[in-house]
Amino acid sequence: MARLETSVGPLRLRNPILSASGTFGHGLEMQHFAPPETLGGLVSKTVTLKPRPGNPHPRIAETEAGLLNSIGLENRGIEAYLRDVLPTMANAACAVVTNIGGEKPEDFAAVAALLDSRPEVDALEVNLSCPNVQGGKLPFSTDAKLAESVIRGVRAATKKPLFAKLSPNVTDIGEIARGCEAGGADAITAVNTLLGMSVDWRTGKPGLNTVIGGYSGSGVKPVALRCAYQCARAVKIPVIGCGGIARASDVLEFLVVGCSAVEVGTSCFSDPANLARLAGEIEALLDERGIAELASLIGSVRLPGAPVASCAPAATGAGGGR
């Protein structure tokens, strides 16, 4: 049976499957569908310093190939998370990743500092798609220097492994990834939602109250795969792929382009038990191809002009060896 273990920087995972922030509860709410022992890790919804009510409804709209959302980072704030959620995660049988957000760089660092001493937390993921309130509300993820300074502040506040979660809504995602690496991130998560909108032509009403929101699900997979690939080529730290992943073959595609693990989001809304099945399905695919170690696929993308190799080709430089 193929070995599915992987690592993301200092964090060891039993398999490469993590839940994506905001799509799979905050803690263990979904354990009846996907027991933690079937997963590499659980990622919380974004936690901020102060509670946030989120955006007005409607804030979810279905599209032909995915979902639009404008939840607006609704959460009860770090105090409630520390008090009510984390204690329930103490014995979770998978890695626990807390996704953090903020309106100012100092907010991110303050939340990270409060989490640093909590043994329940195995890693932090920094949601850089949060709007920068001091900078015209453009997300931190749109500027490499700003992203670097947020990560640097969080790095100084915690020793936990740190993932920088990037937005695909930029011209050069590799530049942003390099900024986060320079700031001290242990890994890059690529990516958050794409900007999108929907409208009913009969009524003229947009699907979301905020008109524009975040697009996710199967339709975004090629964009997310491209972003993950570009990040893997831009940095030496590991990359976690995210966006439109639903099947075992999707997971393997992200690994081949250089990812060490993946996060699965929107596909869980229609089939929450899918997350629990993915590891077994990956194992079956690898066994079929005689691949003994999942990790051997990481970065094995064969770029045009590269020599033809076996079913688990050697790395070609696209994040090779990770």
Ligand SMILES: Cc1cc2nc3c(=O)[nH]c(=O)nc-3n(C[C@H](O)[C@H](O)[C@H](O)COP(=O)(O)O)c2cc1C
């Ligand atoms: C309803 C919803 C809520 C989300 N909330 C968050 C969030 O709080 N923090 C975050 O970093 N990403 C959030 N995301 C983005 C996902 O974690 C993920 O990056 C994105 O949806 C792409 O993956 P997918 O296509 O598998 O869903 C949210 C996505 C959805 C659909």
